[in-house]
Amino acid sequence: MASIRKYLRSKKGRRKIGVLVDGPNMLRKEFQINLEEIRDVLKDYGDVKIGKVFLNQYASEKLVEAVANQGFEPVICTTDVDVMLAIEGMEIVHNPTIDTLALVTRDADFKPLLSKANERGKETIVFGAEPGFSVALKNSADYVIILENGIMTNYDSVKEERKHVVMEENPDTA
Numbered sequence: 001m002a003s004i005r006k007y008l009r010s011k012k013g014r015r016k017i018g019v020l021v022d023g024p025n026m027l028r029k030e031f032q033i034n035l036e037e038i039r040d041v042l043k044d045y046g047d048v049k050i051g052k053v054f055l056n057q058y059a060s061e062k063l064v065e066a067v068a069n070q071g072f073e074p075v076i077c078t079t080d081v082d083v084m085l086a087i088e089g090m091e092i093v094h095n096p097t098i099d100t101l102a103l104v105t106r107d108a109d110f111k112p113l114l115s116k117a118n119e120r121g122k123e124t125i126v127f128g129a130e131p132g133f134s135v136a137l138k139n140s141a142d143y144v145i146i147l148e149n150g151i152m153t154n155y156d157s158v159k160e161e162r163k164h165v166v167m168e169e170n171p172d173t174a
Contacts, residue, residue: 014046015047015123017048019051022085022105045125075088102124104127104128114137125145129147130146
């Protein structure tokens with residue numbers, strides 16, 4: 001993780017980041033996702049201006065409280081979480097004060113959102129976890145960080161291998 005932070009710090013200028021978390025997809029015991037760590041990594045790259053975690057209506061009060069305590073805004077969805085996250089994502093894409101969209105998800109449904117963000121000149125970062133991390137999603141983002149058992153590694157989508165030394169830009173989107 002130190003190499004990821006070193007790499008992000010090396011990027012010129014502070015970015016203004018909007019981060020959206022797909023709660024039902026990522027906040028599972030088997031993934032051991034630490035939202036505070038994700039925020040800390042992003043802080044090395046820029047300033048997190050928007051931080052929202054989308055949860056379904058069955059999320060426990062304890063989970064909602066934990067999300068809020070980690071500095072994220074919990075968004076309780078009575079309809080499909082993916083739809084609400086995509087709508088908020090498009091608002092970020094069209095927000096001129098945000099230049100980086102970060103998603104925490106494994107879901108290929110968000111590939112069009114990443115494509116639109118890249119088309120509009122936004123940088124994109126995806127935090128995901130295995131198993132089930134969409135290859136299409138990985139290949140659509142500028143930067144990909146894989147969370148494995150609570151440990152962050154990065155992914156070079158062209159070589160399809162994990163790198164533990166330095167995070168690289170995805171040449172397909174650079």
